[in-house]
Amino acid sequence: MEKAKLSSALFAGTHFDRKRFSGVFARFRQGPSGPDVASANPSSAPSPEKKRKRKSKAKAKKNKKRRAEDADSASDAVEGFSVFKGLAAKKDEEDSEKKVETGKSEDSEVVRRRKEVEREIERAAILRKRFDIHISGQNVPAPLENFEELVSRYGCDSYLVGNLSKLGFQEPTPIQRQAIPILLSGRECFACAPTGSGKTLAFLFPILMKIKPGSKEGVKAVILCPTRELAAQTTRECKKLAKGRKFYIKLMTKDLSKSGNFKDMHCDILVSTPLRLDHAVQKRDLDLSRVEYLVLDESDKLFELGFVEVIDSVVKVCSNPSIIRSLFSATLPDSIEALARTIMHDAVRVIVGRKNSASSLIKQKLIFAGTEKGKLLALRQSFAESLNPPVLIFVQSKERAKELYKELAFDDIRADVIHADLDEEQRQDAVDNLRAGKTWVLIATEVIARGMDFKGVNCVINYDFPESASAYIHRIGRSGRAGRSGEAITFFTEEDKPFLRNIANVLISSGCEVPSWIKTLPKLKRKKHRVNRDPISTLPDED
Numbered sequence: 001m002e003k004a005k006l007s008s009a010l011f012a013g014t015h016f017d018r019k020r021f022s023g024v025f026a027r028f029r030q031g032p033s034g035p036d037v038a039s040a041n042p043s044s045a046p047s048p049e050k051k052r053k054r055k056s057k058a059k060a061k062k063n064k065k066r067r068a069e070d071a072d073s074a075s076d077a078v079e080g081f082s083v084f085k086g087l088a089a090k091k092d093e094e095d096s097e098k099k100v101e102t103g104k105s106e107d108s109e110v111v112r113r114r115k116e117v118e119r120e121i122e123r124a125a126i127l128r129k130r131f132d133i134h135i136s137g138q139n140v141p142a143p144l145e146n147f148e149e150l151v152s153r154y155g156c157d158s159y160l161v162g163n164l165s166k167l168g169f170q171e172p173t174p175i176q177r178q179a180i181p182i183l184l185s186g187r188e189c190f191a192c193a194p195t196g197s198g199k200t201l202a203f204l205f206p207i208l209m210k211i212k213p214g215s216k217e218g219v220k221a222v223i224l225c226p227t228r229e230l231a232a233q234t235t236r237e238c239k240k241l242a243k244g245r246k247f248y249i250k251l252m253t254k255d256l257s258k259s260g261n262f263k264d265m266h267c268d269i270l271v272s273t274p275l276r277l278d279h280a281v282q283k284r285d286l287d288l289s290r291v292e293y294l295v296l297d298e299s300d301k302l303f304e305l306g307f308v309e310v311i312d313s314v315v316k317v318c319s320n321p322s323i324i325r326s327l328f329s330a331t332l333p334d335s336i337e338a339l340a341r342t343i344m345h346d347a348v349r350v351i352v353g354r355k356n357s358a359s360s361l362i363k364q365k366l367i368f369a370g371t372e373k374g375k376l377l378a379l380r381q382s383f384a385e386s387l388n389p390p391v392l393i394f395v396q397s398k399e400r401a402k403e404l405y406k407e408l409a410f411d412d413i414r415a416d417v418i419h420a421d422l423d424e425e426q427r428q429d430a431v432d433n434l435r436a437g438k439t440w441v442l443i444a445t446e447v448i449a450r451g452m453d454f455k456g457v458n459c460v461i462n463y464d465f466p467e468s469a470s471a472y473i474h475r476i477g478r479s480g481r482a483g484r485s486g487e488a489i490t491f492f493t494e495e496d497k498p499f500l501r502n503i504a505n506v507l508i509s510s511g512c513e514v515p516s517w518i519k520t521l522p523k524l525k526r527k528k529h530r531v532n533r534d535p536i537s538t539l540p541d542e543d
């Protein structure tokens with residue numbers, strides 16, 4: 001019941017409905033002799049027929065009033081365009097003029113402005129439809145048509161737009177088109193868009209546009225990421241984008257968190273994992289009371305058990321009443337959204353494509369390998385047939401990552417491994433080596449499943465079946481990024497069959513082929529799938 005209420009509220013105002021507002025547009029065209037001024041006949045007693053007509057007139061009037069109110073809020077939906085500013089004031093003016101000038105036709109300037117509003121609303125709706133952008137929330141600013149609009153509409157410094165073109169970004173991606181105007185107009189935002197679709201820029205750009213560089217008043221923006229690797233990557237991206245201005249952009253390293261002198265440190269933008277940030281706040285008196293932007297990247301992961309209390313405490317210490325919070329992820333389960341909503345204020349929800357779905361650029365395949373040994377054989381066979389590096393292989397634990405690494409070390413393949421037992425430097429080296437092409441195959445646990453942007457990963461292999469549909473979406477999303485195509489192969493054994501249907505649904509919704517027997521498997525209520533697997537080894541079993 002509560003959920004139904006919540007979801008209906010979330011979807012309110014998703015589409016601009018011309019049919020629904022048609023009465024209002026008609027009103028703008030009508031002269032004062034329209035239905036509003038139609039009079040009743042006071043001399044005659046009401047007949048049942050008249051009563052019915054009067055009742056329906058009253059109802060029509062009521063509906064009209066409601067539509068007029070809706071139309072006003074729809075006009076507001078394009079705020080940010082100067083032409084719409086002061087529209088409410090204009091309407092008041094109009095109303096009083098009407099009283100004086102009853103019988104005269106509506107002022108042509110007002111009609112022109114109304115038509116302009118109508119056109120802008122339509123333009124926004126067309127853009128959203130074209131880029132598969134779905135919104136919910138009141139007064140949502142129109143999406144960007146191009147990056148130049150950041151200058152013409154929002155007064156962005158040309159250096160920042162110049163940096164975009166230096167980075168080779170010519171057109172905004174759909175999430176950038178909608179999320180940037182939302183954040184720039186001071187609104188909070190939930191954003192859900194496919195992996196590799198440019199969410200990082202969507203939250204970095206408004207921050208760089210809005211905060212003053214080099215201020216000595218303390219941290220102005222905090223970006224939280226679930227892993228150190230992602231935090232390091234986001235810091236790098238932020239520095240690239242800010243080139244030409246003296247922003248202090250800091251990554252919260254282990255040392256900084258444990259022994260940083262935050263009172264004397266200049267920092268405009270701080271990128272951190274939740275635990276490190278919390279440690280710095282609790283133990284090193286890091287003051288976050290002036291933070292203007294708080295971003296929770298991979299937000300559903302951040303809200304997962306274990307992090308939620310830390311997030312709660314970070315949200316509390318970011319106590320600036322005018323703070324703008326935003327949540328970004330490729331997956332946003334309803335339960336997490338409901339939880340996150342409790343910390344947000346009047347947030348706009350933006351979904352690009354279908355919520356919780358894989359990037360359409362990835363060709364996905366399921367392969368039955370029978371047993372654990374079967375998986376190793378299938379992997380070797382696949383590499384023997386074609387190895388198109390860089391390749392990422394995901395396994396379910398660090399122990400299994402080490403085991404598979406040992407196995408592949410016997411083969412003539414340049415492989416490396418990354419997992420939580422390695423220190424920070426080793427983990428970063430593994431990532432850098434894959435980026436530089438020194439490594440062809442990187443065996444990984446979930447540590448790099450989210451957010452990591454390795455350009456041109458050609459293939460992701462789920463050696464171990466992922467534990468949930470969202471884990472699957474993020475893992476395979478390491479390929480097929482920034483408009484490039486990719487491939488994802490997922491091995492499954494007998495033990496994985498009960499969970500197959502959940503993953504198969506992701507393939508089906510992206511238009512990939514799935515054997516028909518899998519479609520008939522029952523849906524599993526259980527969300528997580530964790531299997532005790534035999535060790536990865538080609539040695540014969542001891543017994």
Ligand SMILES: Nc1ncnc2c1ncn2[C@@H]1O[C@H](COP(=O)(O)OP(=O)(O)OP(=O)(O)O)[C@@H](O)[C@H]1O
Binds near residue numbers: 168193201455482
């Ligand atoms: N407007 C753009 N035009 C071209 N490339 C872009 C644009 N914006 C971002 N990119 C590039 O797209 C790639 C993916 O971007 P990003 O890492 O932000 O994706 P993401 O949506 O955050 O993915 P994930 O969900 O996996 O974290 C990056 O290499 C980035 O440089």
